[in-house]
Amino acid sequence: MKNDEVMNIAKKRGFLWSSFEIYSGVAGFFDYGPLGATLKNNIMNKWRKYYVVSEGFYEIESPTIMPEEALKASGHVDHFTDPMTECKDCLEVFRADHVINDATGKDVEGLENEELSRILSEEKLSCPRCGGHLTHVWSYNLMFQTVIGSKGKKTGYMRPETAQGIFIPFKRLLRFNRGKLPFGVVQMGKAYRNEISPRQGVIRLREFTQAEVEIFVDPRNKNHPNFREVSDDILNLYSSESQIKETDPSKLTAQQAVKEKIISSEILTYQLCLAQRFLRDLGIPDKVIRFRQHLSSEMAHYAIDCWDVEIKTDSFGWIEIIGIADRTDFDLKSHSKHSKEDLRVFIEYSEPKKVTKMVAKPQMKKFGPLFKADAPKIMEALKNLDASDIKESLEKKGNYPIEIDGTIHNLTPDLIEFQEVEETLRGEKIYPHVIEPSYGIDRIIYSVLLHCFGKEEDRTILKLPADIAPVEVNVFPLVNKEELTHIAQEIKKQLRKQGFIAEYDASGTIGRRYARSDEIGVPYAVTIDHNSLEDNTVTIRNRDDSKQVRIPIKEVYNILGDLIDLKIKFQDL
RNA sequence: GCGGCUGUAGUCUAGUCUGGUUAGGACUUGGGCCUUCCAAGCCUACGACCCGGGUUCAAAUCCCGGCAGCCGCACCA
Known part of the structure; x- marks a missing residue:
């Protein structure tokens, strides 16, 4: 169905509406109504079944407010910005780097604002629209800033992604997973971006829900142990090559995609397949799904391969709803550097390696009295130096100078004895690479609504899969007569007792009630x-074809349970 | 952030130009009647001038500002 129709029904029936309506609303914020919130929970729980239950990744929850240091390390404070410049005459706002790039062809991405301002004036660049003067360049940061604590000393930001909440406690997560790769961690929750002018409804929100997975892997092994389970899945791949050549996306099996090196690794391909299976389970048809690879020019500098899962929409074109990236070791390295914590993983070799190396052993009888307090420091320094260099220097020049706290000490051959030692290396420390599937839950809900709504003659049916429908079953007396209503009420009560989300309705005619029920997707x-x-006996009516089967009342509960859990099909009753 | 258009019950809409009675209708929704299977009919009730300021005896109506929506531009690590 069309965007407008879907959003109208969503508003009318309590799925979605814009927030703060009685105060005119604020762009970029939406409420989930009673059915929307339930649908969202159902979808998120289904997502958990995929990633937490089947894949075995544990879920964590971290704060939505983050201190400045953490986001400084992640790069968001400095780089989650756009360099802007404004025309003093027509007041038009531009991306400064784009103005320079368009006018001069220079690639100025990543340059400082001062530098950009300098180029603007040196090149005598003026407003591309009216030719007026451009202001100095300023950064527009997309993060919401706040203050932590009453004295306001500490700057905080609303998190722009949930991922950072997984990278930061990496040491604890690694320990929880008993030090072994690979392992995955998921987080679902709100993230915030102060978009300049969001105008695509629920597609671009300033506060939105993400479901992110960070899978930490050994960079030398990006295969997946269960790849065979997905190897025949067919993926609609719009590779960077076909985008550049402007050819159509091609349908390939997962296996072909890996073999032909269209997707960079098995594990990334596996994640693409998983995403597709998840979307299918939400009732989104394959024909509106495609996987678009980032062009090397648009890929973030830390990623080596990134695929967006895109859904076709009538009013926004193909929209990204999931991003699946190989983020390499960028985040962990950067947090390591800023926090001075070692976020590497010790990987044990299958066979310990024996290496022989030269060691410089100080002769302590002479060494101690000669260097006194500096002796321990010199010994420490010796450990980090290449012993063969020292040996060479001693043999050739007769000495080896070493600087400790500004003082130069001379090592002489009589102070050092050299030994060849055999060391056993049991493994090495490495930064794991990160495979990140990142889901935009709100966009997924929009896609589900958009593609599950269907029109049949003059009625609207929301064909949600039964296991995510917000209301699972409606109970109707055929007519509003006491002898029928009391049975209906009793059945509804029993259904609720057994954990179904069940509603009772006796108003108006039966047809009207069926129509209302279909519109909110009650299966x-x-x-x-x-x-x-x-x-x-009673009848059970199937939403999608209005067919009914008659069954004994006492069997209603089990049958409905099996139907809703998708264990049996209505057609088989 | 800029320009254009728009804003009346849950929805669609009349009225706005040309200021003046109790803001009218349809659908929806609630209650009732009727009704033995897919938005039927009858009775009845609830429900609105986007917000703020100004002009005026009087503002849904005219003016200014804000907010929101749509379209175009820009933006979307």
Whole structure:
């Protein structure tokens, strides 16, 4: 269905509406209504079944407010910005780097604002629109800033992604996973970006929900042990090559994609397949799904391969709803550097390696009295120096100068004895690489609504898969007569007792109630009619084709349970 | 952030130009009647001038500002 129709029904039926409506609303913020919030929970729980249950990745939850240092390390404070310049005459705002690039062809990405300002004036660049004067360049940071603590000494930001909350406690997570790669950690939660002018409804929110997975792997092994399970999945791949050559996306099996090196690794391909399976399970048809590879020019500098899962929409074109990237070791390295914590993983060799190396052993009898307090420091320094260099210098020049706290000490051959030692290396420390599937939950919900809504004649049916439908079953007396309503009420009560989300409705005609029920995607309706009085049976109506089957009341609960858990199909009843 | 257009019940809309009675209708929704299977009918009720300021005896109507939506530009690590 079309965007407008879907959003109208979503608003009317309590899925989604813009926030703060009675105060005119604020762009970029949406409420989930009663059905929307339930649908969102169902989808998020289904996501957990994929990643937490099946893949075995544990979920964590970290704060949405983060201190400046953490986001400085991640690069967001300095680089999650756009360099802007404004025309003094027509007040138009431009990306400064784009103005320079367009006018001169120079690639100025990543340059400082001062540098950009200098280039603007040196090149005598003026407003591309009216030719007016451009102001100095300023950074527009997309993060919401706040203050931590009452004295306001500490700057904080609302997190722009949930991923950082996984990288920062990496040491603890590694320990939880008993020090072994690979392992994955997930986080679902809100993230915030102060978009300049969000105008695509729920597609571009200033506060949105992400579901992110960070899979930490040994960079030398990006295969996946269960790849065979997905190797025949067919992926609609829009590679960077076909984008450049302007050819159509091609459908390949996962196996072909790896073999032909279209996707950089098995593990990344596996994640693409998983994403596709998840979307299928939400009722999104394959024909509106494609995987678009980032062009090397648009890829973040820390990624080596990145694929967006895109969904076709009528009013926004192909939109990104999931990004699956190989982020390499960028984040862990950067947090290591800024925090001075060693975020590497010790990888044990399958066979310990024996290496022989030269060691410089100080002769302590002479060494101690000669250097006194500096002796321990010199010994420490010796450990980090290449012993063969020292040996060479001693043999050739007769001495080896070493600087400790500004004082130069001369080592002479009589102070050092050299030994060849055999060392056993059991492994090495490395930064793991990170494979990151990052889901935009709000966009996924929009896609589900967009592609599950269908029109049949003059009625609208929301064909949600039964296991994510917010209301699972409706109970209707055929007509509003006491002998039927009391049975219906009783069945509803029993359904609720057994954990179903069930509603009862006796208003108006039965057709009207079915229509309302279809519009909010209730998969099944139990109808109590006059036969029910005689033989204790009711009908179960299937939303998608309005067909009904008659079954004994006492079997209703088990059958509905199996239907909703997708264990049986309605057609097989 | 810039320009254009727009803003009346949950929805669609009349009225706005040319200021003046109780802001009218349809659908939806609630209650009732009727009704033995897909938005039928009848009765009845609830429900609105985006917000703020100005002009005026009087503002849904005219003017200014804000907010939001749509379209175009720009932006979207």
